[in-house]
Amino acid sequence: MTNRINKILTEGKTGSRQTVNGWVRTRRDTGSFSFLEINDGSCLANLQVIAEGTLPNYSEEIKKLSAGCAVTVSGDLKESPAKGQAVELHADSIIVVGWADPEEYPLQKKRHSFEFLREISHLRPRTNALGAVSRVRSRLSWGVHNYFQQRDFFQIHTPVITTSDCEGAGEMFTVTTEKVEKSGADAAAQVKEFFGKSAGLTVSGQLQAEVYALALGDVYTFGPTFRAEKSHTSRHLSEFWMIEPEMAFCDLEKNMQIAEEMLKYLLSDVLENCREDMQLFHKFIEKGLIDKLQSVIDDDFGHISYTEAIEVLLKAEKQFEYPVSWGIDLQAEHERYLTEEVYKRPLFVTDYPSSIKPFYMRLNDDGKTVAAMDLLVPGIGEIVGGSQREERYDVLYSRMLEAGIDVEQYGWYLDLRKFGSVPHSGFGLGFERLVQYVTGMANIREVIPFPRTPGSAPC
Structure with a gap:
């Protein structure tokens, strides 16, 4: 033994x-x-x-x-x-x-760059740093399930292949059995519909999670999602994992409370149970990391509206790459300025303009903003995005028409507002961004076992 x-x-x-x-x-x-x-x-x-x-x-x-x-x-x-x-x-x-031939084995006793280790993704978990990331990632995953199970949430397995584009951004990977030699609209016409209609890899399990929230109460889904977005930043992946709770009889305020409580629970758990690995990150990856995470646990999160955030940014004595005005989608530089230089702590930003948010978010009484919230954290920017969902049939129907959504295709989603509709809310937490935040890793490619990015899919 x-x-x-x-x-x-x-x-x-x-x-x-x-x-x-x-x-x-x-x-x-x-x-x-x-x-x-x-x-x-x-x-x-x-x-x-x-x-x-x-x-x-x-x-x-x-x-x-x-x-x-x-x-x-x-x-x-x-x-x-x-x-x-x-x-x-x-x-x-x-x-x-x-045996491992020392003339061929690339991991000899010296420090290797993370860029080099990405070239040998099949061997990199044997290194100290990437092994520690894997153990912390595993513990965080356990913590996610433990948090929700302790609070009587039911886990729901939402489909990886879906016929609905939750975000409406058109960044889905098409699922087909045919070799597509064209692009754009021509490609869509060429695709043989295996499922009888256009299907793609999911960008979110939220819409399907709503189905079960309106039957079981509090549910969550935790699985892989995919975005065909040609972004090469240190914060983006083409394949990543999402934690998405959905709660019936829940407004935006309670939604934020759960997001804050969950994040603090996960940070506390990993600091307690991954001490040795966290010391490595604290010493070699991000100086002061453990102190930073402990302050997140100890402090209350800030709360401001989108409009208030824009006012703060307009008064900033700083030149931003992306100009600031009411109605823009906040960029990472704006988010990090708010959390790192102004509020110096995690920050909820609420009530975004309806024009920059998806159709399913509840329209506020002003008719211009929606009951949305983003949780911004220092060093990363947005780590959680969520909202109260639009539970009113007529308002949702109008919003879908405005967004150019085929209401017949989403008839099942509208039905949820016809048969016992209730206020409900939820959020999405990008698991890799959470791991990146907890470990202090500068690049998100280091916190997922096999990173998929445009032009790169090792192993």
């Missing part, structure tokens, strides 16, 4: 017999024995193994081990005399499971 290294280092008792599987990080020979550093991906720290020269395969195999080799080690756990480690494993058996 094998044990994970994180358990051995934290719970292993000296004098106990242990067997561990892992990969060699380094080997150092001294006198008649060798020191091996073994890691199995369960934690940042390595397990030091003492390999005596009396082992039967010492000369032929152990002294030829190099970074990347896979081994199974058995022996006795003993107190370590060295600083920085409580225990070490004194091996009485080391089996070489898989």
